[in-house]
Amino acid sequence: MQKLRLSSLLFAVLASFSLAAAAAEAPKTESAKPAAAQVAQVAAVNLNTADAATLQRELAGIGATKAQAIVAYREEHGNFASVDELLEVKGIGEATLEKNRDKLSVN
Template identity: 80%
Template structure:
């Protein structure tokens, strides 16, 4: 009984160690790095559509995202990120939560 228990523990240990080794890339395989716009740059308020604003910004739902786009269409491009404060429902706290994610170009 003891030998069977020890053998099953040894088998589990070997399987745990060998699985990551077999899944690791070999020296011949090129390493690929995938970057996305989200991780490399801020979201441009003057180009983003409502769906993008909604999905990328914290606390911005469908209604606020559509209000941002409507404001931009009515008043022209945003001159600064702070101009978001002119939109009903967007206050200082919400702006500060998203400031690092936003830019205007």
């Protein structure tokens, strides 16, 4: 009889710890997802104001030479009217544009 009580008590204690641990972990993983989504929305690079260092750092497939070419094109032709105008810059192709389209703006 005493073994049964002890087993029941031990089971209850372990179950409580298990539930407490699961509840403590759940908010951490749920709150991380919205934060990542917010960062993705904020990280837009404005083609009309970004310097070469920013373009190189933030855009995939854009090194120092291409970043400088983007800035030079902007200085020669004026502000970009659309993100698609980036294709006019020497060395920028469709693949590079598509990799970065969601990060770019021309405000």
